[in-house]
Structures are given as C-alpha cells and as structure tokens.
Amino acid sequence: METDILQKNNLLAQRNRGWFEAKGILALNLVSSPGSGKTSLLERTIRELGGRLPVAVIEGDQQTMNDANRIQQAGAPVVQVNTGNGCHLDADMVHRAFRELNPAEDSVLMIENVGNLVCPSLFDLGEAKRVVIMSVTEGEDKPLKYPNMFRSADICVINKIDLLPYLDFDLPKAKEYALQVNHHLTFIDLSVKSGEGFENWINWLMEQAGK
Amino acid sequence: METDILQKNNLLAQRNRGWFEAKGILALNLVSSPGSGKTSLLERTIRELGGRLPVAVIEGDQQTMNDANRIQQAGAPVVQVNTGNGCHLDADMVHRAFRELNPAEDSVLMIENVGNLVCPSLFDLGEAKRVVIMSVTEGEDKPLKYPNMFRSADICVINKIDLLPYLDFDLPKAKEYALQVNHHLTFIDLSVKSGEGFENWINWLMEQAGK
Numbered sequence: 001m002e003t004d005i006l007q008k009n010n011l012l013a014q015r016n017r018g019w020f021e022a023k024g025i026l027a028l029n030l031v032s033s034p035g036s037g038k039t040s041l042l043e044r045t046i047r048e049l050g051g052r053l054p055v056a057v058i059e060g061d062q063q064t065m066n067d068a069n070r071i072q073q074a075g076a077p078v079v080q081v082n083t084g085n086g087c088h089l090d091a092d093m094v095h096r097a098f099r100e101l102n103p104a105e106d107s108v109l110m111i112e113n114v115g116n117l118v119c120p121s122l123f124d125l126g127e128a129k130r131v132v133i134m135s136v137t138e139g140e141d142k143p144l145k146y147p148n149m150f151r152s153a154d155i156c157v158i159n160k161i162d163l164l165p166y167l168d169f170d171l172p173k174a175k176e177y178a179l180q181v182n183h184h185l186t187f188i189d190l191s192v193k194s195g196e197g198f199e200n201w202i203n204w205l206m207e208q209a210g211k
Numbered sequence: 212m213e214t215d216i217l218q219k220n221n222l223l224a225q226r227n228r229g230w231f232e233a234k235g236i237l238a239l240n241l242v243s244s245p246g247s248g249k250t251s252l253l254e255r256t257i258r259e260l261g262g263r264l265p266v267a268v269i270e271g272d273q274q275t276m277n278d279a280n281r282i283q284q285a286g287a288p289v290v291q292v293n294t295g296n297g298c299h300l301d302a303d304m305v306h307r308a309f310r311e312l313n314p315a316e317d318s319v320l321m322i323e324n325v326g327n328l329v330c331p332s333l334f335d336l337g338e339a340k341r342v343v344i345m346s347v348t349e350g351e352d353k354p355l356k357y358p359n360m361f362r363s364a365d366i367c368v369i370n371k372i373d374l375l376p377y378l379d380f381d382l383p384k385a386k387e388y389a390l391q392v393n394h395h396l397t398f399i400d401l402s403v404k405s406g407e408g409f410e411n412w413i414n415w416l417m418e419q420a421g422k
Contacts, residue, residue: 034244034349035244035350061356062359063355064355064356066352115328116329118325122296138245142245145326146245146274162377166377
C-alpha cells in the first residue's frame with residue numbers, strides 16, 4: 001500500500017513539475033527538523049530579494065497559521081496548508097495550494113515542508129531543487145541518522161553559524177558526514193540572524209532562477 | 212487502515228505496560244525534534260544516577276549505531292533499533308528490544324524515540340511517562356505547531372538553557388504555548404552541557420521510580 005501511495009504521489013509531482021516549467025517558476029522544497037529556522041530564512045529572503053525576484057510561499061504545518069502570518073508580513077503571497085495528523089506535504093496538497101496561490105510567471109515558489117527529517121524525504125512535490133536546512137545547534141551526525149533526507153537533497157543550508165562560538169559543533173565533520181550519504185551535496189553556511197553568508201544563498205537563488 | 216495499525220499497536224503497548232509493571236520497571240518514552248539533545252541527556256543521566264538506579268536504554272534511529280555506542284560508553288546496557296524508512300518506534304519494536312535487553316527489576320528503561328515531533332505522538336509504547344524534550348534553539352511556537360506531541364506528553368524538558376543569553380528565545384512564552392495545548396504539562400529547564408537545573412531532572416526520575 002505504501003508503494004501505491006508513493007507511486008500516485010510521483011505522478012502528481014510530475015504534473016506539478018510540468019506546470020512550474022510551463023510558467024518558468026523555480027519551485028524549491030525546503031525540508032528540515034523543527035526549529036532549524038526555515039521560516040526566518042524565508043522572511044529574510046523575501047526582504048533581501050525585494051523587487052529583484054517575486055517570491056510566493058506555500059507553508060506546511062500540522063497546525064497554526066503562524067508561519068503564513070510571518071510570511072505575509074514579510075511581503076509575499078502565501079497559502080498555509082495544515083496537515084493535521086499528517087507528517088509531510090504531498091504533491092496533491094501542493095497542487096491545490098499553488099492553484100489557489102497562482103504564483104507569477106518567472107517567480108520563485110518556496111514550499112516550506114512540515115518540520116520533519118524523516119517522512120518528507122519520500123514525497124516528491126515537483127520541486128526543481130530540494131533544500132535541506134540544518135542548524136549548528138543540532139548534532140553533526142544528523143545526515144547519517146536521517147540519510148534519506150540528505151540523500152534526496154540538492155543543497156544543504158547550514159544555519160545559525162553565529163552560535164558556533166558557544167557550541168561544540170564541528171562544521172567540517174557535519175559536511176563530511178553529509179557527503180558520505182550524498183557526494184553531490186553542496187553547502188551554504190549562513191546565519192539568518194546576523195546575515196553572515198546570506199549573500200551566497202541569494203546568489204544561489206538568482207543563479208537557479210536564471211537571473 | 213491507519214486505525215487498524217494504531218489499534219494493533221495499542222494492544223501491544225498495553226502488553227508492554229503489563230510486563231514493565233510486573234518487573235517494577237519505570238519505562239520512559241523520550242520524544243523530540245532531531246538535535247534537541249536526547250542522547251546527551253541520557254549520557255549524563257546514566258553517569259549521575261551512578262549506582263543509585265540502574266538504567267537500560269532502547270535507542271531508536273533511522274540509521275547508525277552512533278547513539279548506542281555513546282550509551283554503552285556511558286555505562287548502560289543498550290539495544291539499538293534501526294527503523295530504516297520508518298519514522299517512529301512502535302510497541303512491537305520496543306517489545307522485541309526489551310526482551311533482548313532484559314532490563315533489571317526496579318530499573319529505569321529509557322526509550323529514545325526517532326527524532327520527529329509528528330509521528331511518534333500516535334504510537335503508545337507502553338511507557339509510564341512520555342517525556343518531550345525541546346531545546347531553546349527551536350522556536351517558542353513548536354508546541355502550537357506540533358500539538359499532538361505536546362498534548363500526549365507528561366513532562367517537558369527544556370534543554371540548552373546555557374544558550375539563552377545568545378538567543379531571542381522567550382522561555383515563559385514557550386511554556387505558555389505548551390500549556391495551551393496541554394494544561395497538565397510540567398517543565399524542567401536544564402542544560403545538559405553546563406549541568407544547570409539537572410538535579411531537578413534526577414529528582415523527578417527518583418520520585419517516579421519511587422526512590
């Protein structure tokens with residue numbers, strides 16, 4: 001039965017992918033543990049991209065409209081999807097959300113998944129790139145302990161580097177572990193709070209969007 | 212089908228509960244986001260409880276024996292359960308693990324669940340108490356965004372308070388949110404790293420074990 005669900009999801013995800021391609025929309029699937037700073041990353045991204053690149057957001061959470069309210073205040077159109085007991089977004093939820101959101105052509109669509117390093121790894125949403133965010137307050141061995149997620153990601157954003165002086169976190173070791181499960185993975189180290197390294201993220205986005 | 216799985220799990224969990232009661236074993240189910248410090252909490256607990264209270268551990272992870280190795284070095288018997296694609300421990304996995312571990316009578320059995328704030332909330336393991344661990348590096352609104360987990364927990368350990376000076380985390384607000392979803396919840400604030408507040412956790416354990 002699990003295979004059936006995944007197969008059905010894969011078909012719908014390809015349909016989403018075709019829709020995004022037709023409109024020139026760069027769709028990103030943002031996955032992480034709860035509390036790694038996905039929403040803060042989006043808030044700052046929306047503010048820094050300013051008029052350069054329009055951003056729309058789909059927010060996934062079990063409950064609350066909190067993140068959608070934060071994104072709206074940052075100035076981007078947003079649709080919140082509450083999954084209830086569900087532990088991940090799927091391609092159908094995303095399909096219904098972006099049809100409601102109707103993002104502009106040649107824009108970026110940020111899909112913030114439910115905070116969970118396990119289940120979302122199995123569900124393609126039709127994204128162009130999957131972005132896994134980890135924070136330096138988590139252990140270095142997270143990529144080894146949650147290998148499916150790091151294996152399925154295209155890029156790894158390592159957030160909260162402003163806290164490095166107060167932690168025992170070994171940044172090179174974390175990357176070494178991540179590369180063990182996915183040797184194609186690339187990394188951007190940054191702090192959403194201090195802004196350090198944030199330009200690398202913005203540059204990566206502009207490049208992905210072909211700007 | 213989901214209901215069937217949960218119903219079957221509930222039956223097995225009650226059988227586990229009976230086994231623990233018969234042996235006077237205090238079984239705790241430790242749940243959290245990845246990286247909140249569950250394993251470090253256990254390491255320090257094993258060292259601080261010393262000979263006062265025997266501790267055995269069941270370690271749940273998607274992959275790796277890392278945590279089991281750490282627990283063994285801290286001096287406690289341990290069985291590692293790798294869930295593969297699975298996102299939580301269930302009562303059957305725990306049953307097989309504790310039969311292999313065969314914990315001593317009148318001991319504490321720590322069950323470290325897979326790091327995930329969603330799926331483990333639905334699966335009773337037969338524990339006496341469910342302990343949710345959150346870290347001050349996560350957002351205050353986690354209890355609202357993952358309400359099932361906080362609603363099903365008996366006690367909330369708030370870890371990494373040594374980092375509070377470097378964060379914008381509002382501790383009273385986090386507790387207020389947690390109490391909104393579960394007004395029975397009690398809290399222990401501590402830092403596994405600095406040891407601040409740790410005696411409250413040890414005292415709580417001794418009290419639960421009837422010592």
